Amino acid sequence: MRHDHLISAKQLSRDDIETVLDRAAAIADDPPTREAVLGLLFFEPSTRTKMSFDASMKRLGGSTVDMGSVETSSVKKGETLADTVRVVEGYADALVLRHPSEGAAKMASEFVDVPLINAGDGAGQHPTQTLLDLYTIRENAGLDDLTVGIMGDLKYGRTVHSLADALTNFAARQHFISPESLRLPRSVRYDLHEAGAQVREHEDLEAILPDLDVLYVTRIQRERFPDENEYREVAGQYRIDGDTLAAAPDDLVVMHPLPRVDEIAPGVDATDRAKYFEQAHNGVPVRMALLDLLLENAGDGGESA
Ligand code: NCD
Numbered sequence: 001m002r003h004d005h006l007i008s009a010k011q012l013s014r015d016d017i018e019t020v021l022d023r024a025a026a027i028a029d030d031p032p033t034r035e036a037v038l039g040l041l042f043f044e045p046s047t048r049t050k051m052s053f054d055a056s057m058k059r060l061g062g063s064t065v066d067m068g069s070v071e072t073s074s075v076k077k078g079e080t081l082a083d084t085v086r087v088v089e090g091y092a093d094a095l096v097l098r099h100p101s102e103g104a105a106k107m108a109s110e111f112v113d114v115p116l117i118n119a120g121d122g123a124g125q126h127p128t129q130t131l132l133d134l135y136t137i138r139e140n141a142g143l144d145d146l147t148v149g150i151m152g153d154l155k156y157g158r159t160v161h162s163l164a165d166a167l168t169n170f171a172a173r174q175h176f177i178s179p180e181s182l183r184l185p186r187s188v189r190y191d192l193h194e195a196g197a198q199v200r201e202h203e204d205l206e207a208i209l210p211d212l213d214v215l216y217v218t219r220i221q222r223e224r225f226p227d228e229n230e231y232r233e234v235a236g237q238y239r240i241d242g243d244t245l246a247a248a249p250d251d252l253v254v255m256h257p258l259p260r261v262d263e264i265a266p267g268v269d270a271t272d273r274a275k276y277f278e279q280a281h282n283g284v285p286v287r288m289a290l291l292d293l294l295l296e297n298a299g300d301g302g303e304s305a
Pocket of ligand 1: 259
């Protein structure tokens with residue numbers, strides 16, 4: 001894999017994805033060493049992404065420096081993102097950035113020489129989530145001849161945009177299920193079309209459910225709605241529970257990037273279909289593999305096994 005920065009899933013070829021996933025799969029048996037420092041810059045809330053990047057860098061033998069919350073950093077004093085990343089670049093060998101503005105990671109990457117990883121830019125992209133999603137799909141359903149349903153907030157969900165882009169590498173059949181108001185943005189649909197993706201859109205899960213290998217459920221991104229009333233109109237509409245899944249194939253894989261609010265009833269958790277906690281745990285080997293590869297390219301922090 002030869003990328004300086006990871007900003008969008010569109011950058012990833014099938015080969016790139018397989019390189020990361022293969023390395024992730026081998027990590028438990030053959031852990032590489034990277035004594036590098038990773039800078040964590042999270043301008044939006046995060047549990048999984050931030051903690052798993054932190055754990056990953058430490059498990060590689062490196063360490064992390066963390067900007068902390070916006071409230072306690074110099075952002076509060078009016079520092080620009082460009083200045084913040086230029087400063088923190090001097091403290092770290094690679095940077096992970098989450099920011100509420102779409103395009104922020106791309107912009108920030110233009111100011112730094114160390115690898116910068118987009119950990120979510122507004123409603124834009126979240127490519128490392130996609131890598132762990134693909135890892136989970138590969139483990140549970142395989143990546144060939146795949147029919148995937150992606151349901152919920154397709155408009156603001158950045159995990160959706162990245163996953164859909166990446167799945168074009170595998171010629172997956174992609175079904176998008178959402179209310180009309182939360183359909184995929186036109187630009188995302190256009191790019192999928194240009195990439196030759198097989199895309200269909202639905203307002204109901206029912207008709208398509210029996211055909212699915214994977215159902216990827218997402219949270220309605222309340223924080224991105226300009227108007228709270230618009231959120232209330234769609235909240236709670238696309239919830240799945242044991243009854244919903246009665247019509248699903250026995251080997252359906254249910255995924256969710258988490259955090260969930262009420263999209264998946266807790267009763268589903270104990271079933272064999274529920275893979276969302278496993279999915280979250282896969283964040284560590286996958287991010288270890290990615291850091292190892294990016295730092296290897298950058299010529300930093302020790303040797304790979
Ligand atoms: C997602 C995100 O931040 O986009 N969370 C995550 O990283 N697992 C999904 C979400 O917040 O709904």
